[in-house]
Amino acid sequence: MSERIKELEDRTRFEPGEVEPRILERWLASGLFHPEPEGEASENYSIAIPPPNVTGSLHMGHALNGSVQDTLIRYHRMKSGAKSPPTRTKWILGTDHAGIATQAQVEKALRAEGRSRQEIGREAFVARVWEWREHYGHTIVEQFKRLGASCDYSEERFTLDDAYARAVAKVFVTLYEKGWIYRDRYIVNWDPGSRSAISDLEVEERHETDTLYSIRYDLQGGGSVTIATVRPETLLGDTAVAVHPEDERYRDIVGRTAILPLVGRHLPIIADDYVKMDFGTGQLKVTPAHDPNDFEIGIRHDLDQVSVIGEDGRMTAEAGERFAGLTAMQAREAVVAELEREGRIVAREEYEHEVPYSHRSGERIEPLISLQWFMSMEELASPAVAAVREGRVRIVPDNHRRVYLDWMENIRPWCISRQLWWGHRLPVYYCETCGHVNVALSTPDGCGECGGHLRQEEDVLDTWFSSALWPFATLGWPEQTPELTAFYPTNVLSTARDILFLWVARMIMMGIELTGQVPFSDVYIHSVIQAPDGRRMSKWLGTGIDPLDEIERHGADAVRFGLLAMSSTQDVRYSAEKVQQGQALANKLFNAARFALTRIGASLGEAQAAAVEPASLPRTVEDRWILSRLARIEADTATRIESYDFSHAALGIYDFVYGELCDWYVEMVKHRLPDRAEHLQGGAAESAAQQEDREALAATLLYVLRETVAVAHPLIPFVTEELWSYLDDGGGLLAGARYPSNVGPSNGGEALDLEAEAVLQRTIEAVTLLRGWRDSVGARAGLTIPVRLSAEGYEATAPLLARLARLDLSAAVAGGDTPVASIPIPGGTVDVLSGDGVDLGAAKRRRESAAQKLLAEIERVEGKLERPGFVEKAPAAVVEGERERLERLRAELAAL
RNA sequence: GGGCGAUUAGCUCAGCUGGGAGAGCGCCGCCUCGACAAGGCGGAGGUCACUGGUUCGAGCCCAGUAUCGCCCACCA
Numbered sequence: 020m021s022e023r024i025k026e027l028e029d030r031t032r033f034e035p036g037e038v039e040p041r042i043l044e045r046w047l048a049s050g051l052f053h054p055e056p057e058g059e060a061s062e063n064y065s066i067a068i069p070p071p072n073v074t075g076s077l078h079m080g081h082a083l084n085g086s087v088q089d090t091l092i093r094y095h096r097m098k099s100g101a102k103s104p105p106t107r108t109k110w111i112l113g114t115d116h117a118g119i120a121t122q123a124q125v126e127k128a129l130r131a132e133g134r135s136r137q138e139i140g141r142e143a144f145v146a147r148v149w150e151w152r153e154h155y156g157h158t159i160v161e162q163f164k165r166l167g168a169s170c171d172y173s174e175e176r177f178t179l180d181d182a183y184a185r186a187v188a189k190v191f192v193t194l195y196e197k198g199w200i201y202r203d204r205y206i207v208n209w210d211p212g213s214r215s216a217i218s219d220l221e222v223e224e225r226h227e228t229d230t231l232y233s234i235r236y237d238l239q240g241g242g243s244v245t246i247a248t249v250r251p252e253t254l255l256g257d258t259a260v261a262v263h264p265e266d267e268r269y270r271d272i273v274g275r276t277a278i279l280p281l282v283g284r285h286l287p288i289i290a291d292d293y294v295k296m297d298f299g300t301g302q303l304k305v306t307p308a309h310d311p312n313d314f315e316i317g318i319r320h321d322l323d324q325v326s327v328i329g330e331d332g333r334m335t336a337e338a339g340e341r342f343a344g345l346t347a348m349q350a351r352e353a354v355v356a357e358l359e360r361e362g363r364i365v366a367r368e369e370y371e372h373e374v375p376y377s378h379r380s381g382e383r384i385e386p387l388i389s390l391q392w393f394m395s396m397e398e399l400a401s402p403a404v405a406a407v408r409e410g411r412v413r414i415v416p417d418n419h420r421r422v423y424l425d426w427m428e429n430i431r432p433w434c435i436s437r438q439l440w441w442g443h444r445l446p447v448y449y450c451e452t453c454g455h456v457n458v459a460l461s462t463p464d465g466c467g468e469c470g471g472h473l474r475q476e477e478d479v480l481d482t483w484f485s486s487a488l489w490p491f492a493t494l495g496w497p498e499q500t501p502e503l504t505a506f507y508p509t510n511v512l513s514t515a516r517d518i519l520f521l522w523v524a525r526m527i528m529m530g531i532e533l534t535g536q537v538p539f540s541d542v543y544i545h546s547v548i549q550a551p552d553g554r555r556m557s558k559w560l561g562t563g564i565d566p567l568d569e570i571e572r573h574g575a576d577a578v579r580f581g582l583l584a585m586s587s588t589q590d591v592r593y594s595a596e597k598v599q600q601g602q603a604l605a606n607k608l609f610n611a612a613r614f615a616l617t618r619i620g621a622s623l624g625e626a627q628a629a630a631v632e633p634a635s636l637p638r639t640v641e642d643r644w645i646l647s648r649l650a651r652i653e654a655d656t657a658t659r660i661e662s663y664d665f666s667h668a669a670l671g672i673y674d675f676v677y678g679e680l681c682d683w684y685v686e687m688v689k690h691r692l693p694d695r696a697e698h699l700q701g702g703a704a705e706s707a708a709q710q711e712d713r714e715a716l717a718a719t720l721l722y723v724l725r726e727t728v729a730v731a732h733p734l735i736p737f738v739t740e741e742l743w744s745y746l747d748d749g750g751g752l753l754a755g756a757r758y759p760s761n762v763g764p765s766n767g768g769e770a771l772d773l774e775a776e777a778v779l780q781r782t783i784e785a786v787t788l789l790r791g792w793r794d795s796v797g798a799r800a801g802l803t804i805p806v807r808l809s810a811e812g813y814e815a816t817a818p819l820l821a822r823l824a825r826l827d828l829s830a831a832v833a834g835g836d837t838p839v840a841s842i843p844i845p846g847g848t849v850d851v852l853s854g855d856g857v858d859l860g861a862a863k864r865r866r867e868s869a870a871q872k873l874l875a876e877i878e879r880v881e882g883k884l885e886r887p888g889f890v891e892k893a894p895a896a897v898v899e900g901e902r903e904r905l906e907r908l909r910a911e912l913a914a915l
Numbered sequence: 916g917g918g919c920g921a922u923u924a925g926c927u928c929a930g931c932u933g934g935g936a937g938a939g940c941g942c943c944g945c946c947u948c949g950a951c952a953a954g955g956c957g958g959a960g961g962u963c964a965c966u967g968g969u970u971c972g973a974g975c976c977c978a979g980u981a982u983c984g985c986c987c988a989c990c991a
Binding site: 031032033224231246247248249250293294295297298299303304305306310311312313315372373418419421422425426429516517519520547549551553584585587588589590591592593594595596597599600602603605606607609610611612613614615617618666667670673674681682685686689787790791793794876879880883886887888889890891892893894897900901904 | 917918919920921926927928929934935938939940941944945948949950951953954955956957958970971972983984985986987988989990991
């Protein structure tokens with residue numbers, strides 16, 4: 020026995036804390052995660068990681084998505100089979116500069132020093148953010164390593180790398196030249212928190228209760244109108260009052276003039292069918308500069324735009340002297356107070372409605388008019404709609420398909436400029452002389468029109484603009500690099516659904532437009548993990564669970580297994596039990612392998628060699644059974660991984676390892692292994708037959724363990740890699756090994772042994788029954804209970820059965836003694852022939868309760884068969900099955 | 916307002932094209948069985964949210980109701 024295996028004897032537990040760093044180091048040193056883009060390969064397989072925020076840290080969503088992607092990557096890396104060239108497998112890694120989020124962090128740090136970005140200026144600020152990124156930017160990458168993620172760490176990308184920035188500029192220029200990117204004065208979602216415009220998708224609606232004020236405006240020449248608003252302060256910017264064109268009540272006031280209270284401005288009364296007749300009085304104040312709907316009305320009716328709230332969220336000079344400088348909320352109070360004094364507030368009532376907030380800063384959105392850059396989306400969207408419709412991009416699960424299509428078909432222009440400093444500055448240069456707008460890949464020497472001096476646009480692009488290029492810009496696009504050729508388009512994009520529009524849809528649009536190909540063929544939308552109580556997992560609510568703490572406590576394999584096992588096609592609550600289950604699995608597998616290896620002992624070397632081609636070895640029925648079950652789990656796991664059913668892949672492996680490999684197979688073959696004491700002493704005398712059986716068993720056991728760790732490796736890579744170093748004497752890594760056999764959804768069938776499965780199935784049922792009976796009659800191990808087994812198919816397994824049920828069959832009597840007790844087992848009975856050690860009363864009670872159960876079941880089946888129409892209308896196979904069952908039940912009852 | 920999803924054991928969830936209600940954890944009982952107590956064996960526990968329908972037969976299909984969750988949406 021080798022020294023290493025002797026060491027293994029003392030490791031009674033799998034210790035992730037000790038093993039994981041050691042295994043990780045070997046993986047990283049191996050170069051396995053970095054595929055060469057050229058040379059022979061049977062297939063290419065690639066995934067681009069959703070780039071985490073550069074200064075972020077690993078949360079549960081990352082951990083789940085990392086587990087999903089790594090399972091796919093590791094599975095494909097191993098998949099191609101021993102004889103074909105390997106699959107070239109790449110997991111593209113990188114981080115996102117995350118404009119607003121990162122800038123906000125650094126600004127916060129500056130504030131803590133008592134400074135602001137305005138104080139230090141743009142250049143110094145950006146330098147500061149780069150420093151910040153140097154300092155914190157690798158945290159999350161290191162955390163992905165702890166999870167065991169087999170990303171290509173040698174080529175980490177960043178969305179602000181020079182090469183990446185060139186791709187961004189190239190896209191901007193291309194789309195500008197097509198006329199799809201343009202500059203416009205338009206009402207935008209202004210985020211006073213980050214002092215920037217944001218896109219519609221970055222706005223979240225919150226349900227709030229406000230006061231709805233009804234305010235009376237006088238009409239010139241007598242009469243009045245009453246408008247309703249929750250934002251009285253915007254009244255200062257009113258430029259019209261609108262009614263519905265078909266509203267009989269107000270037909271005669273259209274065209275007249277209202278006087279704006281507090282200001283005195285003359286407001287035309289206009290008719291527009293946006294106005295709802297049944298809301299309030301049916302009279303609407305129109306504030307084009309501060310409400311998106313009013314803005315549209317303003318365009319239709321050529322109304323003035325009076326901006327009374329500025330970009331700082333405070334009232335402007337246009338709001339009038341007494342309000343200028345107040346915050347919007349202060350202005351509201353002041354306006355209401357004045358209106359009150361004038362007696363213009365007709366009513367106030369509580370009003371529940373949706374209020375827009377910035378998803379980023381959490382501040383309330385202030386809609387206002389601003390000069391921004393936009394991208395028109397219709398032309399980009401339609402091929403992206405077609406790609407999904409035609410299945411060139413498959414969305415899994417497919418209920419998200421319609422959501423995607425609905426959104427894409429009603430897509431609106433995208434505001435792509437941000438008033439930030441951290442990001443891709445727009446490649447736009449304004450001429451200070453003639454005002455000409457120059458758009459160019461690199462800074463021009465002078466204005467294209469007049470040669471005048473140029474000033475670059477201050478704004479940066481929305482972070483999602485650069486993220487939209489991720490699958491190809493990371494591979495060197497627009498250059499035709501070998502990487503781009505080999506790995507683009509990618510195979511899968513895995514993400515949570517919250518960024519389906521924000522990111523996934525835009526990647527599909529940009530990918531098709533710029534490369535002519537869809538960026539990935541599958542989109543896998545994974546679960547959102549909620550807190551155990553069903554609330555959102557968030558640091559803010561204190562409901563967050565840190566995956567790194569969990570890894571620390573239970574090991575990376577356990578966390579990966581747990582997350583995959585709990586994931587589903589919908590949101591799920593975090594399940595600590597599933598993680599525990601994963602930890603138990605790793606430990607169980609470790610101990611089973613440890614047991615087998617230490618007990619195989621002397622013949623380990625030959626067994627390792629034999630395990631490669633085990634086809635011709637002598638086999639017992641349980642050996643044949645486990646090989647058949649192994650073929651099944653291999654095929655099932657492959658199918659499940661390929662169909663993104665990670666939960667069943669994980670739980671299936673658990674069931675196999677516990678329910679088949681350990682609880683039954685290892686228990687069944689224990690007695691065939693040499694005694695530990697013997698082989699530690701160098702081996703006792705054994706017969707030739709015993710030796711042959713032991714060697715065959717050793718080879719089988721090793722083969723089964725090897726295949727098992729290979730199947731499980733994509734999900735729980737650490738423990739399986741550790742075991743591989745004992746199970747395989749080649750010195751290679753499991754992560755780089757290939758399944759020797761049975762891999763792929765279609766290959767399982769031939770390896771199945773249905774006969775062995777059937778025999779073992781019945782043996783297991785029989786043992787279960789006997790164990791129950793043994794317990795119920797108070798029998799104990801070591802007692803000799805003479806029994807007679809009369810059941811077909813048990814000749815081969817009878818000794819096994821007796822041993823597992825801990826009954827001694829050695830005193831079995833063949834003759835015609837009258838049994839004192841009979842236990843029904845599948846296909847026959849076990850007769851107890853004497854009362855030694857048996858509580859006959861209990862045996863009788865047990866017999867009676869068994870009979871009762873059988874009778875009830877018989878009644879149920881009879882009823883079903885007699886039900887009118889059943890025999891005529893049910894499928895023949897179902898009817899036949901029921902009849903067989905009835906017969907079997909009756910036979911069992913008779914045996915009692 | 917529109918859409919999607921959920922409701923099955925004490926808890927978290929499986930349940931494939933309709934045909935004998937399941938797992939993990941928890942609970943109860945037994946077990947130092949020569950890998951594993953992070954273990955082994957056995958057991959209790961369910962009106963499958965509710966109402967109606969289709970069907971020989973419904974946890975599963977259809978209609979409706981209730982509760983919860985998420986997404987989208989310009990009624991001030």
